[in-house]
Amino acid sequence: MQIEELIIKFKQMGYESMEFELFHDELTESGMQMWVKESRVIFLKEYEAKSLFLDWYISEQPIIASIYNYLPSNYKNNIYFFMILNFDLSKDEGLALSINKVVKDEYVCKKYVFQSVDEITDVPFLSDQFIKMPQFDYDQEFKSGILNFNTINELTGEEKEDLDSFYSLANNLLDYYFTSYSVLEETSKFEKDILKIGNRSVINED
The missing domain is CATH 3.40.1350 (Trna Endonuclease; Chain: A, domain 1)
Incomplete structure (x- = not known):
């Protein structure tokens, strides 16, 4: 402690x-x-x-x-x-x-x-x-901080249209990091998982 x-x-x-x-x-x-x-x-x-x-x-x-x-x-x-x-x-x-x-x-x-x-x-x-006292969820706070960064950088035009796609990809990557990456030992496995997450996010948007 x-x-x-x-x-x-x-x-x-x-x-x-x-x-x-x-x-x-x-x-x-x-x-x-x-x-x-x-x-x-x-x-x-x-x-x-x-x-x-x-x-x-x-x-x-x-x-x-x-x-x-x-x-x-x-x-x-x-x-x-x-x-x-x-x-x-x-x-x-x-x-x-x-x-x-x-x-x-x-x-x-x-x-x-x-x-x-x-x-x-x-x-x-x-x-x-x-x-x-409410228990502090460090992982969730970290994810929220990244996913909500647009609150201090207002997006307009085409950038704003791509925001949902970014959220999907970022959320999947962060979920993967907190649940899997810390226990992976093979870099190649990590790279393959990242590609899968990216493809899944694109498919979900379509």
């Missing part, structure tokens, strides 16, 4: 990035972010190596504890630390014990460890919001 996935969800839920000038250098050097909504503060950090994750209590916890002393009282009971793991976990059985230890440690703040963005439903105050 990458930090950008959770940031997208935060923005959709109305959280805003917070700059804490007094500890700006410490936060920047640690790669930690602060997100705020109403009276809740969430610290966010992505770990790209196990060794970095295991040092959280030496590197990140002291920063959070220091910032805690400067926060208004209404924030102090609503501080959380979200730790995102972006490294291979499959070959490390002992890591589960380390994660469990982190989650149980509530010194200064409550901590959550994420391996997938779907695990955000484990957080009580975010689960309802997450479930109600």
Whole structure:
């Protein structure tokens, strides 16, 4: 899981990035972010190596504890630390014990460890919001962006007459890309499929 996935969800839920000038250098050097909504503060950090994750209590916890002393009282009971793991976990059985230890440690703040963005439903105050949010279809958005490019480049005359033909071909090609090309190994097979798609699109137009 990458930090950008959770940031997208935060923005959709109305959280805003917070700059804490007094500890700006410490936060920047640690790669930690602060997100705020109403009276809740969430610290966010992505770990790209196990060794970095295991040092959280030496590197990140002291920063959070220091910032805690400067926060208004209404924030102090609503501080959380979200730790995102972006490294291979499959070959490390002992890591589960380390994660469990982190989650149980509530010194200064409550901590959550994420391996997938779907695990955000484990957080009580975010689960309802997450479930109600429409899921983002990246493939469909990409296709729509390409197929609707004419909204910023208005077509007229003969070009406009060919638009339906273009849509048919482009849509078939994009469908093929998202469902087949990623698993094909032979270039010749790919080229043949492209020709078939083009011919099918022409036939459909006729």
